[in-house]
Amino acid sequence: QSVLTQPPSVSGAPGQRVTISCAGTASNIGAAYDVHWYQQLPGAAPKLLISGYNNRPSGVPDRFSASRSGTSASLAITGLQAEDEADYYCQSYDSSLSGWVFGGGTALTVL
Amino acid sequence: EVQLVQSGAEVKKSGESLKISCQGSGFSFTRTWIAWVRQMPGKGLEWMGIIYPGDSDTTYSPSFQGQVTISADKSTSTVYLHWNSLKASDTAMYYCATRSCSDLNCFDPWGQGTLVTVSS
Numbered sequence: 681q682s683v684l685t686q687p688p689s690v691s692g693a694p695g696q697r698v699t700i701s702c703a704g705t706a707s708n709i710g711a712a713y714d715v716h717w718y719q720q721l722p723g724a725a726p727k728l729l730i731s732g733y734n735n736r737p738s739g740v741p742d743r744f745s746a747s748r749s750g751t752s753a754s755l756a757i758t759g760l761q762a763e764d765e766a767d768y769y770c771q772s773y774d775s776s777l778s779g780w781v782f783g784g785g786t787a788l789t790v791l
Numbered sequence: 792e793v794q795l796v797q798s799g800a801e802v803k804k805s806g807e808s809l810k811i812s813c814q815g816s817g818f819s820f821t822r823t824w825i826a827w828v829r830q831m832p833g834k835g836l837e838w839m840g841i842i843y844p845g846d847s848d849t850t851y852s853p854s855f856q857g858q859v860t861i862s863a864d865k866s867t868s869t870v871y872l873h874w875n876s877l878k879a880s881d882t883a884m885y886y887c888a889t890r891s892c893s894d895l896n897c898f899d900p901w902g903q904g905t906l907v908t909v910s911s
Contacts, residue, residue, distance in 0.1 A: 682835060713894070713896060714892065714893075714894045714896055714897070716892065716896070716897035716898075718836075718898075725886055725901040725902065725903055725904050726828075726836065726886070726888075726898075726901055727899075727900075727901065728891075728892075728897060728898070728899035728900070731891075731892040731893070731897045731899070732892060732893060732894060732897075735892070735893070737899070769835065769836055771836075771897065771898070772896070773894075773896045777852075777853065778850070779838055779850065779852050779853075780826070780838040780841075780896065780898075781838065782835060782836040782837065782838065783835070784835045785835040785836070
């Protein structure tokens with residue numbers, strides 16, 4: 681049971697927009713700790729996709745964007761491409777656990 | 792370029808000990824927190840613990856406290872993850888990653904991962 685809750689899977693057709701939600705609590709997202717998003721392509725290590733308030737590392741297209749409200753956050757992907765098919769994880773810090781927490785991951789399928 | 796290179800895959804038996812490594816380059820090793828993250832087969836990411844090689848200050852997730860030991864060797868810029876007695880449930884991919892971002896609460900970059908397989 682992950683501290684941050686994500687849907688197990690989402691899907692969309694090429695060119696469409698999808699969102700992935702990440703539900704937290706008052707001790708993590710609700711405590712204003714930054715939410716970070718990672719992309720894990722099949723067979724690869726996770727890679728930082730977006731940090732905090734839409735900070736994208738070099739090479740990450742602006743089709744990826746993040747938002748947050750209250751105790752939740754979300755990742756939006758517009759103009760879906762086949763290469764976006766991967767697992768996506770949200771991550772934050774939790775003051776009650778005094779440690780870092782991840783969502784359970786969401787598998788994105790591009791139809 | 793900031794880089795983390797992990798040791799190769801391991802196949803062990805239950806009860807055996809194991810130490811896997813993560814060597815850093817391209818950054819100030821002694822001034823950068825380095826974490827270990829577990830990914831069990833087909834499952835998500837779990838933060839295990841983190842170490843500051845400068846003074847070996849280490850924090851463990853409650854789920855992993857007492858189960859593993861994290862250490863660092865400043866002379867070789869290497870962080871280790873050690874088990875005294877492996878269990879079949881330790882079978883997983885293990886990643887190291889540096890603590891980064893403006894809030895110092897994200898992990899970037901990550902090592903390539905070390906697959907540990909434990910047979911009973």
